[in-house]
Amino acid sequence: MDQLKMETNGDADQQGQLIWKKSRRLMDYCNDPSLRDVVLINTLQKFIRHKINLLGTLSSYAIELDSSKWASILHKQLEDIKSLDNQFSELAEREINKKSHRNFTLTFFGGL
Template sequence: MEKITNLKDLLIEQIRELYNAEKQQQHALPKLKEKAEARELKLAIQYHLAETADHITRLEKVFQQLEVASFGEESEAMQKLIKEGYDLVERSSDPEVLDASIIAAMQYMEHFEMAGYGTACTYANELGLREIAEQLHFTLDEEKKIDEKLTEMAIAKINQKAKSPVIV
Protein backbone atom coordinates (compact mmCIF):
# COMPACT_ATOMS: atom_id res chain seq x y z
CA MET A 1 0.00 0.00 0.00
CA GLU A 2 1.45 3.32 -1.13
CA LYS A 3 1.66 6.36 1.13
CA ILE A 4 -0.66 9.22 0.30
CA THR A 5 1.33 12.42 0.68
CA ASN A 6 -0.66 15.00 -1.29
CA LEU A 7 -3.96 15.72 -3.03
CA LYS A 8 -2.82 14.17 -6.31
CA ASP A 9 -2.01 10.90 -4.49
CA LEU A 10 -5.46 11.05 -2.92
CA LEU A 11 -7.03 11.63 -6.34
CA ILE A 12 -5.20 8.62 -7.77
CA GLU A 13 -6.30 6.47 -4.84
CA GLN A 14 -9.90 7.62 -5.29
CA ILE A 15 -9.84 6.85 -9.01
CA ARG A 16 -8.37 3.40 -8.34
CA GLU A 17 -11.15 2.75 -5.84
CA LEU A 18 -13.75 3.80 -8.42
CA TYR A 19 -12.13 1.69 -11.11
CA ASN A 20 -12.21 -1.38 -8.91
CA ALA A 21 -15.78 -0.62 -7.82
CA GLU A 22 -16.92 -0.29 -11.45
CA LYS A 23 -15.27 -3.63 -12.29
CA GLN A 24 -17.04 -5.30 -9.39
CA GLN A 25 -20.34 -3.75 -10.39
CA GLN A 26 -19.79 -4.99 -13.95
CA HIS A 27 -19.86 -8.53 -12.55
CA ALA A 28 -22.75 -7.90 -10.15
CA LEU A 29 -25.26 -6.28 -12.51
CA PRO A 30 -25.88 -9.32 -14.75
CA LYS A 31 -26.82 -11.36 -11.67
CA LEU A 32 -29.30 -8.70 -10.59
CA LYS A 33 -30.71 -8.44 -14.12
CA GLU A 34 -31.24 -12.20 -14.18
CA LYS A 35 -33.30 -12.04 -10.99
CA ALA A 36 -35.35 -8.96 -11.96
CA GLU A 37 -38.97 -9.52 -12.89
CA ALA A 38 -40.07 -6.17 -14.33
CA ARG A 39 -39.08 -5.69 -17.97
CA GLU A 40 -38.30 -2.01 -17.42
CA LEU A 41 -35.95 -2.89 -14.56
CA LYS A 42 -34.16 -5.48 -16.69
CA LEU A 43 -33.74 -2.85 -19.43
CA ALA A 44 -32.44 -0.26 -16.95
CA ILE A 45 -29.89 -2.74 -15.62
CA GLN A 46 -28.80 -3.66 -19.15
CA TYR A 47 -28.44 0.01 -20.03
CA HIS A 48 -26.40 0.70 -16.90
CA LEU A 49 -24.22 -2.31 -17.59
CA ALA A 50 -23.25 -0.71 -20.92
CA GLU A 51 -22.64 2.59 -19.12
CA THR A 52 -20.46 0.80 -16.59
CA ALA A 53 -18.25 -0.46 -19.41
CA ASP A 54 -17.96 3.15 -20.61
CA HIS A 55 -17.07 4.27 -17.08
CA ILE A 56 -14.27 1.71 -16.94
CA THR A 57 -12.93 2.86 -20.31
CA ARG A 58 -13.12 6.49 -19.22
CA LEU A 59 -11.22 5.72 -16.02
CA GLU A 60 -8.56 3.87 -18.01
CA LYS A 61 -8.07 7.05 -20.06
CA VAL A 62 -7.73 9.04 -16.84
CA PHE A 63 -5.02 6.66 -15.67
CA GLN A 64 -3.20 7.22 -18.96
CA GLN A 65 -3.51 11.00 -18.60
CA LEU A 66 -2.12 10.79 -15.06
CA GLU A 67 0.55 8.33 -16.24
CA VAL A 68 -0.21 5.88 -13.44
CA ALA A 69 -1.26 2.24 -13.30
CA SER A 70 -4.85 1.29 -12.60
CA PHE A 71 -3.98 -1.34 -10.00
CA GLY A 72 -5.02 -0.75 -6.44
CA GLU A 73 -6.65 -2.28 -3.45
CA GLU A 74 -9.91 -4.09 -4.01
CA SER A 75 -12.82 -1.86 -3.15
CA GLU A 76 -13.97 -3.41 0.10
CA ALA A 77 -16.79 -0.90 0.32
CA MET A 78 -18.26 -1.94 -3.05
CA GLN A 79 -17.67 -5.58 -2.22
CA LYS A 80 -19.73 -5.19 0.96
CA LEU A 81 -22.45 -3.18 -0.79
CA ILE A 82 -22.79 -5.91 -3.40
CA LYS A 83 -22.90 -8.61 -0.72
CA GLU A 84 -25.55 -6.69 1.24
CA GLY A 85 -27.53 -6.20 -1.97
CA TYR A 86 -27.35 -9.88 -2.87
CA ASP A 87 -28.41 -10.83 0.67
CA LEU A 88 -31.39 -8.49 0.45
CA VAL A 89 -32.39 -9.88 -2.94
CA GLU A 90 -32.02 -13.49 -1.78
CA ARG A 91 -34.32 -12.87 1.18
CA SER A 92 -37.04 -11.36 -1.06
CA SER A 93 -39.43 -14.16 -1.92
CA ASP A 94 -42.13 -12.33 -3.87
CA PRO A 95 -41.36 -11.05 -7.42
CA GLU A 96 -42.66 -7.54 -6.69
CA VAL A 97 -40.66 -7.28 -3.47
CA LEU A 98 -37.67 -8.75 -5.29
CA ASP A 99 -37.67 -5.91 -7.84
CA ALA A 100 -37.88 -3.32 -5.06
CA SER A 101 -34.93 -5.06 -3.38
CA ILE A 102 -32.92 -4.99 -6.61
CA ILE A 103 -33.53 -1.26 -6.93
CA ALA A 104 -32.38 -0.76 -3.33
CA ALA A 105 -29.25 -2.85 -3.96
CA MET A 106 -28.42 -0.89 -7.09
CA GLN A 107 -28.98 2.42 -5.37
CA TYR A 108 -26.58 1.47 -2.56
CA MET A 109 -23.92 0.96 -5.22
CA GLU A 110 -24.84 4.09 -7.17
CA HIS A 111 -24.71 6.32 -4.11
CA PHE A 112 -21.25 5.01 -3.25
CA GLU A 113 -20.10 5.76 -6.79
CA MET A 114 -21.68 9.21 -6.80
CA ALA A 115 -19.81 10.09 -3.61
CA GLY A 116 -16.57 8.81 -5.10
CA TYR A 117 -16.93 10.56 -8.44
CA GLY A 118 -17.97 13.81 -6.76
CA THR A 119 -14.91 13.71 -4.52
CA ALA A 120 -12.52 12.80 -7.35
CA CYS A 121 -13.99 15.55 -9.53
CA THR A 122 -13.42 18.10 -6.76
CA TYR A 123 -9.81 16.95 -6.33
CA ALA A 124 -9.16 17.12 -10.08
CA ASN A 125 -10.57 20.66 -10.21
CA GLU A 126 -8.44 21.69 -7.23
CA LEU A 127 -5.36 20.32 -9.00
CA GLY A 128 -6.19 22.17 -12.23
CA LEU A 129 -6.78 18.91 -14.11
CA ARG A 130 -9.78 20.25 -16.02
CA GLU A 131 -10.02 17.52 -18.66
CA ILE A 132 -9.93 14.79 -16.01
CA ALA A 133 -12.46 16.71 -13.92
CA GLU A 134 -14.78 16.92 -16.94
CA GLN A 135 -14.55 13.17 -17.56
CA LEU A 136 -15.24 12.40 -13.92
CA HIS A 137 -18.14 14.86 -13.86
CA PHE A 138 -19.64 13.31 -16.99
CA THR A 139 -19.61 9.91 -15.26
CA LEU A 140 -21.02 11.45 -12.08
CA ASP A 141 -23.93 12.80 -14.13
CA GLU A 142 -24.56 9.34 -15.61
CA GLU A 143 -24.56 7.80 -12.13
CA LYS A 144 -27.06 10.42 -10.95
CA LYS A 145 -29.31 9.74 -13.96
CA ILE A 146 -29.51 5.98 -13.34
CA ASP A 147 -30.22 6.66 -9.67
CA GLU A 148 -33.04 9.03 -10.65
CA LYS A 149 -34.39 6.51 -13.16
CA LEU A 150 -34.42 3.78 -10.51
CA THR A 151 -36.20 6.09 -8.06
CA GLU A 152 -38.81 7.03 -10.66
CA MET A 153 -39.35 3.38 -11.55
CA ALA A 154 -39.74 2.45 -7.89
CA ILE A 155 -42.21 5.25 -7.15
CA ALA A 156 -44.25 4.89 -10.35
CA LYS A 157 -44.79 1.16 -10.22
CA ILE A 158 -42.52 -1.23 -8.37
CA ASN A 159 -42.97 0.00 -4.79
CA GLN A 160 -46.76 0.04 -5.25
CA LYS A 161 -46.69 -3.60 -6.30
CA ALA A 162 -44.40 -4.47 -3.40
CA LYS A 163 -46.90 -3.00 -0.94
CA SER A 164 -49.37 -5.76 -1.75
CA PRO A 165 -47.43 -8.62 -3.27
CA VAL A 166 -49.20 -11.62 -4.70
CA ILE A 167 -48.43 -14.49 -2.36
CA VAL A 168 -47.79 -17.64 -4.35
Protein backbone atom coordinates (compact mmCIF):
# COMPACT_ATOMS: atom_id res chain seq x y z
CA MET A 1 0.00 0.00 0.00
CA ASP A 2 2.92 2.33 0.57
CA GLN A 3 3.53 1.98 -3.18
CA LEU A 4 0.21 3.59 -4.04
CA LYS A 5 0.05 7.29 -4.78
CA MET A 6 -3.52 8.33 -4.23
CA GLU A 7 -4.93 11.74 -4.98
CA THR A 8 -8.30 13.00 -3.90
CA ASN A 9 -10.24 14.95 -6.45
CA GLY A 10 -13.07 15.94 -4.16
CA ASP A 11 -15.68 13.70 -5.77
CA ALA A 12 -16.35 11.82 -2.54
CA ASP A 13 -16.66 15.09 -0.64
CA GLN A 14 -19.12 16.44 -3.19
CA GLN A 15 -21.19 13.26 -2.97
CA GLY A 16 -21.18 13.50 0.81
CA GLN A 17 -22.31 17.11 0.68
CA LEU A 18 -25.12 16.17 -1.71
CA ILE A 19 -26.30 13.36 0.57
CA TRP A 20 -26.23 15.69 3.56
CA LYS A 21 -28.05 18.49 1.68
CA LYS A 22 -30.85 16.11 0.60
CA SER A 23 -31.15 14.74 4.12
CA ARG A 24 -31.32 18.23 5.65
CA ARG A 25 -34.06 19.16 3.19
CA LEU A 26 -36.02 16.04 4.14
CA MET A 27 -35.50 16.72 7.87
CA ASP A 28 -36.91 20.22 7.35
CA TYR A 29 -40.19 18.61 6.22
CA CYS A 30 -40.39 16.38 9.30
CA ASN A 31 -42.48 17.99 12.03
CA ASP A 32 -41.85 15.17 14.47
CA PRO A 33 -38.45 14.65 16.13
CA SER A 34 -38.67 10.86 15.79
CA LEU A 35 -39.09 11.18 12.02
CA ARG A 36 -36.06 13.48 11.89
CA ASP A 37 -34.16 10.85 13.87
CA VAL A 38 -34.99 8.26 11.20
CA VAL A 39 -33.60 10.54 8.48
CA LEU A 40 -30.49 11.30 10.54
CA ILE A 41 -29.75 7.62 11.27
CA ASN A 42 -30.32 6.77 7.61
CA THR A 43 -27.91 9.51 6.53
CA LEU A 44 -25.23 8.40 8.98
CA GLN A 45 -25.59 4.83 7.77
CA LYS A 46 -25.16 5.94 4.16
CA PHE A 47 -21.80 7.45 5.11
CA ILE A 48 -20.84 4.44 7.20
CA ARG A 49 -21.72 1.97 4.46
CA HIS A 50 -19.71 3.96 1.95
CA LYS A 51 -16.74 3.65 4.29
CA ILE A 52 -17.40 -0.10 4.70
CA ASN A 53 -17.24 -0.49 0.92
CA LEU A 54 -14.05 1.54 0.71
CA LEU A 55 -12.31 -0.32 3.54
CA GLY A 56 -13.36 -3.68 2.15
CA THR A 57 -11.93 -2.83 -1.25
CA LEU A 58 -8.69 -1.48 0.19
CA SER A 59 -8.31 -4.48 2.48
CA SER A 60 -8.74 -6.87 -0.45
CA TYR A 61 -6.28 -4.87 -2.49
CA ALA A 62 -3.74 -5.00 0.35
CA ILE A 63 -4.07 -8.78 0.40
CA GLU A 64 -3.50 -8.88 -3.37
CA LEU A 65 -0.36 -6.76 -2.90
CA ASP A 66 0.75 -9.24 -0.21
CA SER A 67 0.87 -6.52 2.43
CA SER A 68 -0.29 -8.25 5.58
CA LYS A 69 0.49 -5.17 7.68
CA TRP A 70 -1.95 -2.97 5.74
CA ALA A 71 -4.48 -5.77 5.34
CA SER A 72 -4.55 -6.22 9.11
CA ILE A 73 -4.92 -2.48 9.80
CA LEU A 74 -7.68 -2.08 7.22
CA HIS A 75 -9.49 -5.21 8.36
CA LYS A 76 -9.53 -3.91 11.96
CA GLN A 77 -10.95 -0.59 10.79
CA LEU A 78 -13.51 -2.45 8.71
CA GLU A 79 -14.66 -4.50 11.70
CA ASP A 80 -14.89 -1.36 13.86
CA ILE A 81 -17.01 0.51 11.33
CA LYS A 82 -19.26 -2.54 10.80
CA SER A 83 -19.81 -2.63 14.55
CA LEU A 84 -20.82 1.03 14.49
CA ASP A 85 -23.25 0.35 11.66
CA ASN A 86 -24.79 -2.52 13.66
CA GLN A 87 -25.16 -0.26 16.69
CA PHE A 88 -27.06 2.31 14.63
CA SER A 89 -29.28 -0.43 13.19
CA GLU A 90 -30.05 -1.76 16.67
CA LEU A 91 -30.81 1.73 17.94
CA ALA A 92 -33.18 2.34 15.05
CA GLU A 93 -34.95 -0.99 15.52
CA ARG A 94 -35.16 -0.70 19.30
CA GLU A 95 -36.11 2.94 19.72
CA ILE A 96 -36.57 5.11 16.70
CA ASN A 97 -38.52 3.03 14.19
CA LYS A 98 -41.37 2.26 16.61
CA LYS A 99 -41.86 5.91 17.55
CA SER A 100 -41.54 7.19 14.01
CA HIS A 101 -43.95 4.58 12.60
CA ARG A 102 -46.58 5.61 15.15
CA ASN A 103 -46.02 9.31 14.41
CA PHE A 104 -45.95 8.76 10.64
CA THR A 105 -49.28 6.95 10.87
CA LEU A 106 -50.82 9.68 13.00
CA THR A 107 -49.48 12.45 10.77
CA PHE A 108 -50.26 11.03 7.33
CA PHE A 109 -53.32 8.91 8.00
CA GLY A 110 -55.20 11.18 10.37
CA GLY A 111 -54.75 9.02 13.45
CA LEU A 112 -56.01 5.76 11.95
